[in-house]
Amino acid sequence: xxxxxxxxxxxxxxxxxxxxxxxxxxxxxxxxxxxxxxxxxxxxxxxxxxxxxxxxxxxxxxxxxxxxxxxxxxxxxxxxxxxxxxxxxxxxxxxxxxxxxxxxxxxxxxxxxxxxxxxxxxxxxxxxxxxxxxxxxxxxxxxxxxxxxxxxxxxxxxxxxxxxxxxxxxxxxxxxxxxxxxxxxxxxxxxxxxxxxxxxxxxxxxxxxxxxxxxxxxxxxxxxxxxxxxxxxxxxxxxxxxxxxxxxxxxxxxxxxxxxxxxxxxxxxxxxxxxxxxxxxxxxxxxxxxxxxxxxxxxxxxxxxxxxxxxxxxxxxxxxxxxxxxxxxxxxxxxxxxxxxxxxx
Amino acid sequence: xxxxxxxxxxxxxxxxxxxxxxxxxxxxxxxxxxxxxxxxxxxxxxxxxxxxxxxxxxxxxxxxxxxxxxxxxxxxxxxxxxxxxxxxxxxxxxxxxxxxxxxxxxxxxxxxx
Numbered sequence: 497x498x499x500x501x502x503x504x505x506x507x508x509x510x511x512x513x514x515x516x517x518x519x520x521x522x523x524x525x526x527x528x529x530x531x532x533x534x535x536x537x538x539x540x541x542x543x544x545x546x547x548x549x550x551x552x553x554x555x556x557x558x559x560x561x562x563x564x565x566x567x568x569x570x571x572x573x574x575x576x577x578x579x580x581x582x583x584x585x586x587x588x589x590x591x592x593x594x595x596x597x598x599x600x601x602x603x604x605x606x607x608x609x610x611x612x613x614x615x616x617x618x619x620x621x622x623x624x625x626x627x628x629x630x631x632x633x634x635x636x637x638x639x640x641x642x643x644x645x646x647x648x649x650x651x652x653x654x655x656x657x658x659x660x661x662x663x664x665x666x667x668x669x670x671x672x673x674x675x676x677x678x679x680x681x682x683x684x685x686x687x688x689x690x691x692x693x694x695x696x697x698x699x700x701x702x703x704x705x706x707x708x709x710x711x712x713x714x715x716x717x718x719x720x721x722x723x724x725x726x727x728x729x730x731x732x733x734x735x736x737x738x739x740x741x742x743x744x745x746x747x748x749x750x751x752x753x754x755x756x757x758x759x760x761x762x763x764x765x766x767x768x769x770x771x772x773x774x775x776x777x778x779x780x781x782x783x784x785x786x787x788x789x790x791x792x793x794x795x796x797x798x799x800x801x802x803x804x805x806x807x808x809x810x811x812x813x814x815x816x817x818x819x820x821x822x823x824x825x826x827x828x829x830x831x832x833x834x835x836x837x838x839x840x841x
Numbered sequence: 842x843x844x845x846x847x848x849x850x851x852x853x854x855x856x857x858x859x860x861x862x863x864x865x866x867x868x869x870x871x872x873x874x875x876x877x878x879x880x881x882x883x884x885x886x887x888x889x890x891x892x893x894x895x896x897x898x899x900x901x902x903x904x905x906x907x908x909x910x911x912x913x914x915x916x917x918x919x920x921x922x923x924x925x926x927x928x929x930x931x932x933x934x935x936x937x938x939x940x941x942x943x944x945x946x947x948x949x950x951x952x953x954x
Contacts (some may be wrong), residue, residue, distance in 0.1 A: 522920045526875040526895060529917070533880075555892045563896040661909070 510561030603697030682752035
């Protein structure tokens with residue numbers, strides 16, 4: 497039967513070449529036996545229309561051939577949860593890294609709206625490249641694990657080594673004495689810290705983001721900041737970056753509820769560095785005159801008062817920071833003692 | 842096909858998949874080639890498409906549950922399948938499982954109706 501031959505030929509084209517002759521011979525034997533039965537039942541050969549209906553009922557050649565192949569996935573159901581987790585994690589971290597990179601680049605080079613726009617417009621490209629790379633890697637793993645089963649059990653079973661106690665806390669359950677925070681809340685806080693960092697990095701080139709129109713008065717004023725402010729500024733930038741990284745790691749590890757007091761203490765301790773730097777300068781000369789020879793007589797008194805006020809404020813800030821640190825240490829020691837006492841009972 | 846029909850079809854296929862394998866294994870305690878196996882199962886009320894049954898036989902053979910041999914019958918070469926000794930062992934376990942599931946599901950249904 498011509499139609500059956502054509503059908504089998506079409507199926508054969510979609511079969512793997514090593515097995516196609518064997519499969520087609522078996523399929524032919526089965527279909528010819530079926531055809532004989534049909535024709536015996538009718539008492540005549542099938543008409544072309546009937547044969548077409550019969551073959552159509554069996555299915556399209558490509559689909560029939562596909563059934564003889566092992567089920568093929570780009571990324572199969574065993575690997576998919578791991579792939580999805582890695583994809584989301586990679587996209588999250590790449591976005592953060594890219595944003596920080598672009599912000600630093602914009603702040604260090606000559607900042608302009610065109611550079612900001614270019615940075616934003618490249619976001620889809622960066623995300624697509626990340627997603628494509630992760631997908632490609634997992635497609636290769638899937639292919640290898642299908643072709644050579646048993647060699648990739650650790651990846652397929654990822655995360656293999658886990659304990660229930662390492663799971664993130666329930667979102668409504670906060671650490672004692674803290675307000676409960678959802679993951680979305682924690683991510684929003686990270687975004688705010690990141691924006692704060694960008695704002696800080698913009699300050700040297702664009703002081704109007706801090707002072708607004710007051711910049712004009714500042715440049716015309718007879719006063720100027722001492723160089724120690726720059727050292728303190730970079731300390732603050734470093735502390736903000738540290739806080740950003742800390743929060744990102746906490747979210748990644750699912751511990752955004754648990755490490756708040758530790759983070760607060762670390763920030764308070766690090767905050768003492770710029771304060772110490774500022775307090776250590778001689779004569780409390782935080783502000784100086786641009787032209788001392790010309791302006792000393794006129795502005796000397798005011799300058800002295802300003803520097804004394806700044807010094808007092810810094811001392812106050814330092815005291816608050818130390819108290820915060822001591823308070824945090826006290827609470828932490830008390831918690832440790834309570835836990836130890838509970839364990840001993 | 843509506844969403845409900847599509848959902849029903851997917852669930853039906855899922856439900857049938859394991860049952861068909863079990864029926865094929867049971868039936869192949871006796872030797873058959875593809876077409877006669879399909880006919881016997883259809884006579885017992887279990888219709889299986891050609892494009893499902895014939896590849897399934899190949900897969901079960903590749904898994905070691907069936908053995909096959911080419912033989913001439915009615916002047917035509919046919920591939921005959923039969924349950925292997927490994928297949929017999931696994932089938933016994935599957936039948937125990939099947940009876941337990943069947944009894945449990947029936948009891949649940951009877952209890953609810």
